[in-house]
Amino acid sequence: MIQHVNPANPRVRDVINLVRKLMGGSFVNADRLEICTLIYRTIRTQHFAYEYEPPTLVADRQAVRTADDIWNDNAATCLDLACLFASLLKGAGLSSVIVIVAGPNFSHALVGYKSPAAPRWPDRPGLGNLRASLITGELVLFESTGATEHDNVVAAELPQERREGNRSLEFAAAKAAAERLVRERSDIEVTHVLEVP
Numbered sequence: 001m002i003q004h005v006n007p008a009n010p011r012v013r014d015v016i017n018l019v020r021k022l023m024g025g026s027f028v029n030a031d032r033l034e035i036c037t038l039i040y041r042t043i044r045t046q047h048f049a050y051e052y053e054p055p056t057l058v059a060d061r062q063a064v065r066t067a068d069d070i071w072n073d074n075a076a077t078c079l080d081l082a083c084l085f086a087s088l089l090k091g092a093g094l095s096s097v098i099v100i101v102a103g104p105n106f107s108h109a110l111v112g113y114k115s116p117a118a119p120r121w122p123d124r125p126g127l128g129n130l131r132a133s134l135i136t137g138e139l140v141l142f143e144s145t146g147a148t149e150h151d152n153v154v155a156a157e158l159p160q161e162r163r164e165g166n167r168s169l170e171f172a173a174a175k176a177a178a179e180r181l182v183r184e185r186s187d188i189e190v191t192h193v194l195e196v197p
Contacts, residue, residue: 001064001079001083001098001192001194002194002196004064004066004083005083005086005087005090005096005098005194005196006066006067006087007087007088007090007091008091009066009067009068009087011067011068011071012067012084012087012088012091013091015039015042015043015088015091016039016088016091016092018042019035019038019039019042019092020092022038023035023038027092027093032094032113032115032140033140035089035092035093035094036089036094036112036113036140036142036171037171039085039088039089039092040085040142040146040147040171040174041171043081043084043085043088043147044146044147044168046071046074046147047074047149048070048074048075048076048081048147048148048149049074049075049076049148049149049150050075050076050077050078050145050148050149050150050154051075051076051077052077062077062079064079064080064083065077065080067084067087070084075148076145076148078108078109078110078144078145078154078155079100079109081109081111081144081145081147081148082098082100082109082110082111082144083098084144085111085142085144085147086098086111086194086196089111089112089113089196090196094113095113095114095115095116095195095196095197096111096112096113096195096196097111097112097113097114097139097141097193097194097195097196098110098111098192098193098194098196099111099112099130099141099182099190099192099193100190100191100192100193101127101181101182101188101189101190101191102188102189102191103185103187103188103189104187107191108155108181109144110141110142110143110144110178110181110182111141111142111144112139112140112141112142112178113139113140114133114138114139114195115137115138115139117138118133118136118138118139119138121133121193121195124193125190125193126189126190127182127188127189127190130182130190130193131182131183134179134182134183135183140175141175141178141179141182142171142174142175142177142178143155143156143157143169143173143174143175143177143178143181144174146165146168146169146170146171146173146174146177147168147169147174148168149166149167149168150162150167150168151167155177155181156177156178156180156181156184156185157169157173157174157176157177158173158177161173161176161177
């Protein structure tokens, strides 16, 4: 997954530079949640469509679109978007995190960032580690697919949240949806956590 996180991609840099301007020209001493929110809102204005992953020739593997592919296709999966947002957050100086959870008949990618003051997780963090970090505010996760347009619920968002957001989610709803998925579902497990230092 790490090879799909590319803060140096020109499209990623363009978004980061736009957000930097919105932040007054610098990320130094800027509020991390504000940076994240502005990045999300900027991607949401692109009106990408959410779609399921295309088939690959290798079993249990998912093709991941680059930032250029997402713009060219005008569409993305949850993993495509998690890698894109991880690139953007990293490019803005945040410690981005990709979390993949699985449950009965589904697997889903979330993204966010970890506070610099957060304690280290074990090599294989589990649901308990993520839940504790969300409660203390040391971890912020959001539903990356909320930035895309889709007629139906994708993961843990509520149908009215998609309707109120005109087929996408406001950042607060995307954050709440990720927290619901991780904190309230008892039938999921963490399969992968990628911390981008």
